[in-house]
Amino acid sequence: MAEKKGPFQKVVIDQDICIGCGACVSVCPYQALELDENGKARLIWDMCKDDFSCVPVCPVNAIWKTSEAPATAKSKANWYRFSKPLSDAERKEFEEWKTKYGIAWAPA
Template identity: 60%
Template sequence: MPKLSELERIVIDTDTCIGCGACVATCPYQALELDESGKSRLIWDLCQSDFQCVAVCATKSIHKASEASAALKSKPWFKFSKQLSPEEQREFEEWCKKYGVTAPPIG
């Protein structure tokens, strides 16, 4: 199993997402859900960087973290499935630094 900080993950543009649910249906790890407004949301700790969601999104609203703009990485698009352990929290912070993520988790 790769470390949490080694997985690249995705960034979702919630402005262009139309809530079709294709990404949610295609993710083999159940790492995506539709939020209260019908927009796609990433469940950060479940993502395994499978990237099928990037390919399936008709509005090109999902980007690999390394390819997303700083503006997108500053707007919240992800949450955690659970309370992170201190070690997981460290991995999360390492990931933020590596990919330039400034948005806080939702919730």
């Protein structure tokens, strides 16, 4: 698979809708999704490269492309994390992503 180039829009997950089936985790070619300590899908932000295979496989429609996600989902907390401390370039991309898509919450 050719490596895609950023910037990426990534995906938004509504953990209140997620039933923890793991389908999205299994299908992601970049290992950018996991089940968190509560058994809910969580995005590993810096791993996501806009494959979007996760969106159609979710049986309860709890994942959207970020550009298509409802504001209710985008305003929630804890649905993504980073795999590691962000580089300066990644931090810049992250701040631009938050602003562009109106993401309110960020990991500590």
